[in-house]
Amino acid sequence: MPVRILHCGESIESYNICLEQQLVGFTKRVGQPGDLVYIAVRQDGRPVCGARGKLHALTDERPWPDSDVYPQCFSLIDVEYCAPFDIRFLEQIGGRHWVLKYVQSSKAITEPEAVHLLDSRFSEHKQEQMQLLDVADLAIDADLSDSSVVEADLPGEDPDNRVQIIGTYSTVKFKDEKDPMKGLEPLVNRHFYRLFEAFDETHSLLIPENRMFVTSAPTGSKKTQRFRTIPDALLINYTKEKSVPLQINLIEYECFGLSKSGSTQKFKYLNEHMIPQLIRFASTFSVVTITEIRQKTIKTWVDKVIAFIQSNEFALQRITSWLQEIDPSMKEHSLLRNMDKQLTQAFRSRIQIMLVIDELSAEQRKMIKSVIESFLLENEKSISFLSYIVQLHQRMSGANDNEYVLSVQT
16 A cells, blocks of 8 residues: 655645545645555644545545645545654655655655654554644644755755656647537547546446536526526536535536637637526526526426436446445335435535636636635535636647647646
8 A cells, every 4th residue: 555645835724624624635646546645734844744544536626725736636534633743754764855755746655664654653643633733733742853854955856756758749729619520528528537537437427418408497687697508518426425425517618719719709708608607507506596496497407317317228327326325225116216316415405517618717717616606505505616628739740640639727
C-alpha cells in the first residue's frame, strides 16, 4: 500500500476542509484508491500532520477556495486523527532533501524506515477527536529541532519531477457544439469517462438523450421565461456512502467554436443565452418554483429516466445493482418502486449543474458558480455547479493529419 504525504501548504482553511469533509485533492494525478495519505499543513513555519486516511474513490467534489488547481480529488475512508505533530523528523532518514523525497508532489514514500517512523509517530499522538487548526490551538513537541525546512530553501531540482514532453500539439477550435466529426458534444460524449475521471463508469449512468427532458412552463422573470430548456445530457452518479446515494447531473454543452470568435460576440452569447439557460435549469428544481409545478416536473423527469432505463438492458442492470447495494433486502417486484423513490429523492435533494465548454475565464466561472449555488433545493442545500473546459488539439508533426487529443481543465 503506497504511503503519501499531502501537504496543504500554508492554507489552514484547506487543511481543515480536508479533515471536516474527508476529501483530499492532488495537484498532480498521483493518487490511487487504497493509498494511505497523511494530511499536513504548515503553521508557524512548521509542517504538522493531524490526520491520515485511505483514498477511497475519485470525486468531483472540490470544496477548497483554490479548487481549480486540483485535477484529481478523492474521498477518504478509515480516517484517523492525532494531535498535530511536526514531521521534520523525516529528515533523519531522507536527509537534507527530505521534502523533495517525501512531500513534494505527494510522491509515494519508498523507504520502509520512513514509513515506519511516520506510522509510529502518528500512533504516539493518536486521538479519537478531529482537531481543526487555528493560530492559537497548535501544540508542538518541544524536543523537535527549531530548524525549518521548506521547499524554497532546497537547492537544485528533483530529476523525477522534470517535465517530460511526449509530443507537440497545437490548439484548434471545435467546429461547433453538434458537428458529428469536430463538434464538442459528440466528442465529449464519446470519450466522457476518459475525460472526467471523477465519475466512475461503474457508479454512474450517462444518458445523452437530450430530447428526453423538457422543463415545465417557466415562471419568474421575463428573461428566463424565454428559455424552455432541456439539458444536453443527464448523468446519474451513485455514491453509497451519501445520505442521498444518487446525484442528478444536468449537463450543458456549450461551444463558441468557429462561429463565435469575437470577444463582444462571446460576451453577448454568455450573458444573453448561456447564463439564463443555466439559471433556468437551477430554478426549475429550486424552491423558487411553485411547489406544484416543481413536483410535476420531477415526476415527469423521473418517469422518463425510468422509461430509458427499462428500455436499456445495460442501464437496468447497472441501476439494479446500485439499488440492491442500497437495500440488500429489496425484492424484485419492488424494483420500480425503489427506483422511483431514489430518483425522486435525488431530484429533490442532490442536483448538480455541469457545464462543459471550450472557453471560460476564472472570473466567469466564479460568477456563474455563485449564481447557480444561490438556488436552494427542498432540503435547503444549494444546487451544485461544476464546470470543465475541454479543448481540441492537433498533432503538430506526424504522418497522420487526423491525430487529435482532447484536454480538460477543471
